Amino acid sequence: MTSPEDAPAPELSAAASDLRMATFRLARRLRAQRAVDTMSDGQFAVLAALKMHGLHTLGELADRERVTAPSMNRTVNGLEEAGYLTRTTDDDDRRKVNIELTPAGREVVEETVRRRDAWLESVLADLDEDEREVLARAAALMRRVAER
Template structure:
């Protein structure tokens, strides 16, 4: 009779998820870096562009609202807004009722910067998709929905 117990490790489902998570994270960050490089103004930081993009998508904000949206401190957001205002990408509009309060909004130039950056980023992805097989494009189309689900949790 053989009382010997097989000591080989059982497959660990967590390590499978861990490896997949790591691969997905690395691929996502690499693609994000490549996309961030496609911008209308090379000297603009990611944080500065994020402010312009937030104003484009969500409309005018107060400084505090922008800071909350971008998860930075109000003084940090004030510096970013001042830099963007200085080069003409956004403007501060005083509140008619409470003069201490201002609303931050895009200028036409700021809107053009966002539009051009989005155009370049979309073109980068379109070119990459054109090099893939129809099957690969279908997989990515399905993955888009899943990635959005993960990002929205």
């Protein structure tokens, strides 16, 4: 049980709530900028992880995305059927199956990132230099908070 002295100050609670909501809204706006409208955020996250970190097994992808293996299997099946990734048997361990991006999958990730960056650049262009500087500092702080 917390004592009144341990409770966060009301202004800290309000700041936390404002930051959470602003971050959520910005993330939603960025997620809307995608190359394939029918692709879910979870599907895109798998493609982006493969582009950034290279091939993975199904279990490694499930761990990375914090979902169950059966759930990841369904996601991978859909992406494989769409031609965005492939499964290949590992050369060294025939029991192991590696999942990797196809050129079409890489193109989806690159185009989605390009669209998201372009949208954000257009928004930043409407801000003055001081506002962009504040956001640059805030981005560094948000990265630090996210790494905790």
